Amino acid sequence: xxxxxxxxxxKMIDHxxxxxxxxxxxLLEGCKLALxxxxxxxxxxPYAVKMATELLAGTDVLVGTVIGFPHGNSTVGVKVxxxxxxxxxxxxxxxxxxNIGKVLANDWTYVQEExxxxxxxxxxxxxxxxxxxxxxxxxxxxxxxxLCEICTEVGAEFVKTSTGYGFVKGxxxxxxxxxxxxxxxxxxxxxxxxxxxxxxxxxxxxxDGLLKVQEMGVARLGASATAAIMEDAYRRFxxxxxxxxxxxxxxxKGY
Numbered sequence: 001x002x003x004x005x006x007x008x009x010x011k012m013i014d015h016x017x018x019x020x021x022x023x024x025x026x027l028l029e030g031c032k033l034a035l036x037x038x039x040x041x042x043x044x045x046p047y048a049v050k051m052a053t054e055l056l057a058g059t060d061v062l063v064g065t066v067i068g069f070p071h072g073n074s075t076v077g078v079k080v081x082x083x084x085x086x087x088x089x090x091x092x093x094x095x096x097x098x099n100i101g102k103v104l105a106n107d108w109t110y111v112q113e114e115x116x117x118x119x120x121x122x123x124x125x126x127x128x129x130x131x132x133x134x135x136x137x138x139x140x141x142x143x144x145x146x147l148c149e150i151c152t153e154v155g156a157e158f159v160k161t162s163t164g165y166g167f168v169k170g171x172x173x174x175x176x177x178x179x180x181x182x183x184x185x186x187x188x189x190x191x192x193x194x195x196x197x198x199x200x201x202x203x204x205x206x207x208d209g210l211l212k213v214q215e216m217g218v219a220r221l222g223a224s225a226t227a228a229i230m231e232d233a234y235r236r237f238x239x240x241x242x243x244x245x246x247x248x249x250x251x252x253k254g255y
Contacts, residue, residue, distance in 0.1 A: 001238030009210060009233050013039040014064060014093075014199070016164065016224045017048075024048070031055045037230040041093055043222060046086055053090025064093030064130075067118065070165040072097035072134065076114045080121045087125030094122050095130040095222075097163060100137050103147065112150045119154050130158035130199055130220075135184045136166040136177060144184065145191045152193030159188055162202035164222065179203030180213070180221075189217050207232035 015034040017027050027048045034042045034056075041062035044052045052063045067082045068074045074082070083094055096118050102110045115131055122129045131151050138144055151159050161184055167175035179202020188198045200213045201222030207229050210221055223229060 003238070005237045006230075006233050007038070009207075009214070010038050010230060011040045012210065012214060012219065012221050013037070013226055013229070014041045014043045014220055014222045015039050015226045016201075016222050017042055017044040018066060018069070018164065019224070024051070027051065028055070031061075033227060034061050035059055037226060039226060039230075040220060043093070043095060046082065049086050049089040049091045062093055063091050064095060065091045066132075066163075067094055067096040068099075069095075069097055070134075070163040072099045072132075073101070076117050079114065080117050083118050083121040083127075084125065087122070087127050092127050093130065094118065094127050095132055095160060097132045097134060098147065100134055103133075103138065103143055108146065108150065111147070112154065115150060115154050115156065119156060128157040130160045131156045132160045132163055132201075133188075134163055134166040135161050135181070136168050136179070141187055144187055148188055148191035148196075149193075152196050156196060158197045158199045158220065159192055160199040160201055160222070161185065161188070162222075164202045164224075166202075177202065182212075182216075185213060185216055185218055205229070207236065 015030060017030040027044060031042055031052050039061060041064045042052055043064045046065045049063060049065050056063060065086045068079045079096060086094060098111060099114060119129050133144055133147050135144060148159055161180040167177050169175050180200035185198060185200055197219035199220040199222060200218050204210060204213060204221055205225040210229055213221060
């Protein structure tokens with residue numbers, strides 16, 4: 001059993017609990033699933049951060065949430081307020097969507113000041129910042145490169161490809177979505193500075209996909225297909241008992 005390999009894969013995953021239809025009961029089950037597989041974190045809807053923090057206290061699964069989600073259109077002040085509230089509720093990882101319209105308008109002063117404001121709030125409250133570009137909305141590589149440069153200058157801990165909800169309307173009226181493409185991941189890896197990591201989100205739903213981005217140098221994956229990915233990892237790298245949560249939460253909650 002290659003325990004180290006399995007753990008390295010699990011600790012790449014931010015288990016995504018962001019779909020608008022998820023109920024409180026489903027969010028609770030999602031947190032239990034994240035604990036079962038001992039992933040890096042849950043990325044949960046903002047109002048449920050406190051619940052997740054209480055449930056996962058004393059474990060190795062961190063709590064994260066989203067800011068300005070999914071379209072990035074909130075004012076800077078609102079994004080900062082969201083960040084502060086999330087941190088007070090227990091979030092230690094903040095995934096913020098940039099103002100996409102400002103990026104497309106090349107208003108880089110606004111974009112940098114916004115990212116800096118949220119980064120400052122994160123630092124003050126002991127959280128890390130992941131900046132979501134929403135690459136499907138950015139037709140030119142130059143936008144992504146400039147965002148990588150700004151995030152490096154500001155000191156964001158991560159740059160992230162996508163929200164998972166950036167559907168682009170085509171000429172036929174239908175919506176499509178690519179998410180974390182190999183091209184974009186390589187571009188971002190090549191243009192972030194020292195200390196800035198890359199998170200893939202959207203479109204990576206299999207163990208082979210996770211292994212591929214891991215080999216590229218991607219540090220985190222936002223995924224809702226966590227169970228399928230990890231069960232495949234157990235089959236491929238050695239059987240372990242993944243049927244029940246372990247650790248302090250299992251003992252204290254009676255799971």
